[in-house]
Amino acid sequence: MSITANLAEVRARIAAAAARAGRDPSSIALMAVSKTFPAERIREAYTAGQRIFGENRVQEFAEKAPQLADLNGANFHLIGHLQSNKSAKAVEIFHAVDSVDSLKLAERLNAAAEKLGKLLPILLEVNIGGEEQKAGLAPDSDELDSLLEAAPSLTSLKIRGLMTIPPHTDDPEGARSYFRCLRELRAEIAAHHHASVEMTELSMGMSHDFEVAVEEGSTCVRLGTAIFGQRG
Numbered sequence: 001m002s003i004t005a006n007l008a009e010v011r012a013r014i015a016a017a018a019a020r021a022g023r024d025p026s027s028i029a030l031m032a033v034s035k036t037f038p039a040e041r042i043r044e045a046y047t048a049g050q051r052i053f054g055e056n057r058v059q060e061f062a063e064k065a066p067q068l069a070d071l072n073g074a075n076f077h078l079i080g081h082l083q084s085n086k087s088a089k090a091v092e093i094f095h096a097v098d099s100v101d102s103l104k105l106a107e108r109l110n111a112a113a114e115k116l117g118k119l120l121p122i123l124l125e126v127n128i129g130g131e132e133q134k135a136g137l138a139p140d141s142d143e144l145d146s147l148l149e150a151a152p153s154l155t156s157l158k159i160r161g162l163m164t165i166p167p168h169t170d171d172p173e174g175a176r177s178y179f180r181c182l183r184e185l186r187a188e189i190a191a192h193h194h195a196s197v198e199m200t201e202l203s204m205g206m207s208h209d210f211e212v213a214v215e216e217g218s219t220c221v222r223l224g225t226a227i228f229g230q231r232g
């Protein structure tokens, strides 16, 4: 299957899942996760109309970015764990960071964005399943509270919502309760009306479970395999 055909198919599946949940399909963004794939494949997806891309490593994207500089309107998001010492580079090459998982990282990104005169959109990554090996803020943690309270001083960041990778289950239905938890957490945070915190985005759903995520309120599904095929 070509990237063009894959994109058409996943867009149709998103629309069908949205319809089942009584949602407007245009309220769900499609991110093409291009990690490990070369710049030519990203260009191919762009030509097929794709505009939002996700990459999980600063170094990998720094190498591809120069070959993609002419793709007007393409938006590249960092979705992988970021070490705070790579913050400046990340702010330089990405349009958004969807994987902010500590106050320290948020402060570093804020300083780097301020220096470059940018307003950086970010999402807070939540470790919704409480898995030891996974990055992300614990839902009920002091760290998450401190980050939300610090938001007014992080003037070069725009906190737009939450992101999660739920524990893996072979059956996509297994992810449903985690997606629901993230949605509820978003509502809880929004109800606190933290100054300068916007809680409009819920980035959740990957190739094997995105339809369930759409049914549970996802505003951005992140698809790699379903668009580009198996990673090598």
Ligand SMILES: *Cc1c(COP(=O)(O)O)cnc(C)c1O
Pocket (backbone or CB within 6 Å): 033, 035, 056, 079, 080, 165, 206, 207, 208, 222, 223, 224, 225, 226
């Ligand atoms: C790789 C990755 C994806 C895409 O995974 P697929 O299963 O290939 O769709 C989505 N989100 C994050 C954070 C990833 O690292």
